[in-house]
Amino acid sequence: MGAYFSEIFRGLQSLATGLGITFKEFFKPVVTVPYPFETIKMSERYRGHIELIESEEGTPKCVACGMCQRACPSGCISLASKSVEYEVEVKGEVKTKKRKVLTKYNLNFTTCSLCGQCVESCNFNAITFSKEYNLASGRKEDFHFDLLNRLEERNS
Amino acid sequence: MSLTILNVVIAVVIAIAFAALNAAYLVWAERRGAGRIQRRPGPNVNGPLGLLQPPADGLKLMTKQLVIPGGADKALFVVAPVLAMVPAIMSFVTIPFSENVVARSMNIGVLMIFAFASLGGMAILFAGWGSRNKYGVMAAVRAVSQNISYEIPMLITVITIVMMTGTMNLKELVAGQSGGIWNWNLLPSLSSPLMPVAFLIFFVCTLAETNRAPFDLGEAESELVAGFHTEYGSMGFGLFFMGEYANIVIGASLITILFLGGWGCPLGLFPSVWWFLLKIYLLIFSFIWIRWTFPRTTIYGLLNLSWKILIPISLFNLLLTAGLLKVF
Amino acid sequence: MSGPIHIQPGETFTLNVGPQHPATHGVLRVKMEMDGEYIVKAETVLGYIHRMHELMGENRTYPQVLPNLSRLDYLGALGYTHGHVLAVERAAGIEVPERAEYIRAITVELNRVASHLFWFGAFVMDLGGFTPLMYAIEDREYILDMLEAVTGSRLTYCYYRFGGLYNDIDDEFVDRARAFIPRMRKSLKKYDALVTGNIIFRKRLDGIGPISAEMCRKYGATGPVARGAGIDFDVRKNEPYSVYPEFDFDVPVYDECDSLARYNVRMDEMEQSLRIIEQGLDKLPDGPIMPKKKPKLIKPPAGDYYQAVETARGSFGIRIVSDGTKNAYRFKLRSPTYSNMSLFDEACEGMMIMDALALMGSLDLVIPEIDR
Numbered sequence: 001m002g003a004y005f006s007e008i009f010r011g012l013q014s015l016a017t018g019l020g021i022t023f024k025e026f027f028k029p030v031v032t033v034p035y036p037f038e039t040i041k042m043s044e045r046y047r048g049h050i051e052l053i054e055s056e057e058g059t060p061k062c063v064a065c066g067m068c069q070r071a072c073p074s075g076c077i078s079l080a081s082k083s084v085e086y087e088v089e090v091k092g093e094v095k096t097k098k099r100k101v102l103t104k105y106n107l108n109f110t111t112c113s114l115c116g117q118c119v120e121s122c123n124f125n126a127i128t129f130s131k132e133y134n135l136a137s138g139r140k141e142d143f144h145f146d147l148l149n150r151l152e153e154r155n156s
Numbered sequence: 157m158s159l160t161i162l163n164v165v166i167a168v169v170i171a172i173a174f175a176a177l178n179a180a181y182l183v184w185a186e187r188r189g190a191g192r193i194q195r196r197p198g199p200n201v202n203g204p205l206g207l208l209q210p211p212a213d214g215l216k217l218m219t220k221q222l223v224i225p226g227g228a229d230k231a232l233f234v235v236a237p238v239l240a241m242v243p244a245i246m247s248f249v250t251i252p253f254s255e256n257v258v259a260r261s262m263n264i265g266v267l268m269i270f271a272f273a274s275l276g277g278m279a280i281l282f283a284g285w286g287s288r289n290k291y292g293v294m295a296a297v298r299a300v301s302q303n304i305s306y307e308i309p310m311l312i313t314v315i316t317i318v319m320m321t322g323t324m325n326l327k328e329l330v331a332g333q334s335g336g337i338w339n340w341n342l343l344p345s346l347s348s349p350l351m352p353v354a355f356l357i358f359f360v361c362t363l364a365e366t367n368r369a370p371f372d373l374g375e376a377e378s379e380l381v382a383g384f385h386t387e388y389g390s391m392g393f394g395l396f397f398m399g400e401y402a403n404i405v406i407g408a409s410l411i412t413i414l415f416l417g418g419w420g421c422p423l424g425l426f427p428s429v430w431w432f433l434l435k436i437y438l439l440i441f442s443f444i445w446i447r448w449t450f451p452r453t454t455i456y457g458l459l460n461l462s463w464k465i466l467i468p469i470s471l472f473n474l475l476l477t478a479g480l481l482k483v484f
Numbered sequence: 485m486s487g488p489i490h491i492q493p494g495e496t497f498t499l500n501v502g503p504q505h506p507a508t509h510g511v512l513r514v515k516m517e518m519d520g521e522y523i524v525k526a527e528t529v530l531g532y533i534h535r536m537h538e539l540m541g542e543n544r545t546y547p548q549v550l551p552n553l554s555r556l557d558y559l560g561a562l563g564y565t566h567g568h569v570l571a572v573e574r575a576a577g578i579e580v581p582e583r584a585e586y587i588r589a590i591t592v593e594l595n596r597v598a599s600h601l602f603w604f605g606a607f608v609m610d611l612g613g614f615t616p617l618m619y620a621i622e623d624r625e626y627i628l629d630m631l632e633a634v635t636g637s638r639l640t641y642c643y644y645r646f647g648g649l650y651n652d653i654d655d656e657f658v659d660r661a662r663a664f665i666p667r668m669r670k671s672l673k674k675y676d677a678l679v680t681g682n683i684i685f686r687k688r689l690d691g692i693g694p695i696s697a698e699m700c701r702k703y704g705a706t707g708p709v710a711r712g713a714g715i716d717f718d719v720r721k722n723e724p725y726s727v728y729p730e731f732d733f734d735v736p737v738y739d740e741c742d743s744l745a746r747y748n749v750r751m752d753e754m755e756q757s758l759r760i761i762e763q764g765l766d767k768l769p770d771g772p773i774m775p776k777k778k779p780k781l782i783k784p785p786a787g788d789y790y791q792a793v794e795t796a797r798g799s800f801g802i803r804i805v806s807d808g809t810k811n812a813y814r815f816k817l818r819s820p821t822y823s824n825m826s827l828f829d830e831a832c833e834g835m836m837i838m839d840a841l842a843l844m845g846s847l848d849l850v851i852p853e854i855d856r
Contacts, residue, residue, distance in 0.1 A: 011683035073548035115551035194618035452612025
């Protein structure tokens with residue numbers, strides 16, 4: 001008989017404690033940030049899709065070695081290059097040398113898993129993560145980024 | 157003659173409008189209240205403070221397609237939401253908001269309200285059975301047994317109060333409590349020392365009768381998808397929703413009238429309809445508060461609570477009051 | 485459709501707790517034969533989210549498999565990546581600098597707390613209380629913000645590399661982690677008062693869903709499921725790896741075998757993880773995070789390598805069979821939730837459906853991990 005009443009009493013006490021906690025939380029400020037009226041600044045190391053980095057002349061630092069393409073697990077990156085001759089003075093003689101210039105750098109973001117193998121494998125510091133998070137679209141083609149194009153748009 | 161009929165018609169229309177407005181805007185209050193308890197804003201985009209959210213939701217529900225599942229019992233399926241909404245609104249006709257503000261004061265007001273409340277349980281059974289959905293039937297069966305079990309302690313407590321005051325007329329019940337908080341039925345008196353316990357029992361039974369958490373097994377969202385109204389979309393769902401909130405207002409009004417002195421001021425000075433409304437809304441806030449704090453009971457925990465705890469205690473209270481009334 | 489179905493007394497009907505259901509966290513289908521509210525027989529049907537991670541392990545080189553491991557159990561991703569990285573390091577014989585080991589331990593324990601917080605919120609939501617989920621998610625946001633500032637991702641981290649880490653932590657991370665610990669302890673007290681002591685909650689879980697130690701051994705259940713049944717087995721203590729021998733922490737074991745015991749094990753584990761994080765931050769040495777000599781191409785010598793780690797759900801094992809080339813020959817993942825889930829069919833016979841769903845919640849299932 002005593003256990004019956006003491007269980008009821010302790011039960012009511014636990015319910016009252018719970019109610020007290022939610023009542024206190026009622027008066028605390030709201031945690032939610034009202035997006036899209038307010039946005040939060042992304043942290044420095046946030047991983048958005050990759051972007052090309054440019055050198056001082058405005059051309060991309062990428063030498064089209066293809067390490068990123070080989071390192072990517074999902075085959076998102078496709079790049080193409082062409083050979084260009086340039087002249088350089090070596091010990092008083094003018095020599096023509098060849099070097100590769102990037103003509104196409106496409107990223108298929110629909111299969112990218114943001115693993116970072118491409119950024120890590122680049123020896124020339126040519127690609128980095130962007131801070132783009134606001135990507136939403138109804139078509140797959142919007143996520144096939146032409147990174148060379150984007151670099152030129154950023155420069156102009 | 158025609159003026160009296162006009163009066164009655166106007167009174168009934170106002171009662172219905174009050175019920176509908178409450179049902180719509182209580183949804184808003186619940187969503188904002190739940191939001192604040194959970195440290196988030198709740199609806200705040202449509203209109204200032206989100207006040208245009210209920211009309212927006214109503215518009216959305218009305219423009220959706222009403223889907224009747226093939227093989228469902230059409231008559232039961234269509235009648236169920238109406239049956240959930242109408243008794244709640246009709247009960248508003250007898251509730252006295254103040255000395256002069258009542259649509260139709262009846263001598264058996266208490267009995268009428270409880271008669272209409274039992275129809276609500278039938279609506280759940282029609283909805284669950286008529287949807288031809290296993291989840292719906294299971295939920296409806298649970299809800300009906302819950303409804304029946306919790307009507308009993310509720311009625312026993314009401315009998316206790318009716319015995320004490322000697323009348324079933326709601327206006328006279330309140331008149332007997334006028335004069336300040338020390339006259340309210342909530343506090344223990346010589347002829348009934350266990351009155352606060354009776355208040356608690358009645359409060360818990362109101363939560364269970366209106367299918368509110370922690371007794372919302374009928375619509376146990378996380379287990380049975382949506383319980384008895386799984387198959388309802390569009391206005392059927394809207395009517396169930398509104399019926400639930402109208403029931404809550406009726407429940408809160410009943411608690412106020414029976415225990416908290418109706419439209420009387422705690423100091424006994426200026427009785428008015430505003431005290432009544434204040435008390436109802438405080439009680440409704442506590443319903444919302446309780447819903448968002450506690451998890452759901454099991455079906456046998458719920459039935460155990462009613463049959464093993466509430467009914468014995470309320471019967472004991474009834475006998476005690478009856479005995480002490482003879483003495484004092 | 486024809487007229488109404490008549491069910492004779494004693495006859496059972498089939499209820500599909502189908503692939504789309506709010507209570508099964510993920511795409512899990514349980515075919516239940518019900519007699520009214522009681523379950524007569526339950527049959528779990530898996531495979532709705534099979535994504536062939538093991539085959540992907542065979543088709544890709546070792547560094548290219550790294551993102552896959554996070555997608556297995558996305559709530560406790562760092563633990564799984566840790567297991568993979570340790571297995572490959574053991575296979576290829578790569579030395580890990582001490583600072584990297586400590587940072588790995590700290591981030592794994594932070595991830596474990598985040599995973600348990602989410603389990604806590606979802607579990608109480610299954611039982612009908614929607615508010616603790618919001619409180620748990622707010623606490624989890626602190627952890628996710630901390631880890632995002634270091635790794636750049638919030639859920640599917642690809643932070644560990646073979647030999648160490650991708651990038652180093654800074655002082656801001658250490659300060660934030662130190663500030664987080666007392667905050668989390670306060671929150672744990674709040675959850676204790678709000679949920680654990682609540683009589684409705686206790687009645688839902690006390691004595692419900694008994695899983696005995698025998699049943700655990702039969703099905704190979706590990707983790708909090710086994711520790712709630714009285715089996716004292718934690719991979720961090722019984723088969724130590726990484727820097728765990730340096731830390732001083734307890735392993736909570738409860739004997740009651742019911743859902744409340746499993747719940748208590750996980751709540752206590754959160755406190756123990758906070759202790760490990762504290763000790764890790766105190767003992768953090770300076771130094772490099774990648775070894776000086778790291779092979780360009782990882783080609784482990786031919787052989788069979790196994791590594792088990794303790795994740796939030798149990799003992800995760802990864803077995804790499806290498807034939808000397810740059811792809812693995814066989815990449816086997818031993819998923820703890822698969823063994824925990826196989827208990828369910830036998831354990832839920834004769835229960836009511838509400839109790840069976842409470843049992844399922846206390847097992848802490850993440851379905852993509854079962855199906856890999």
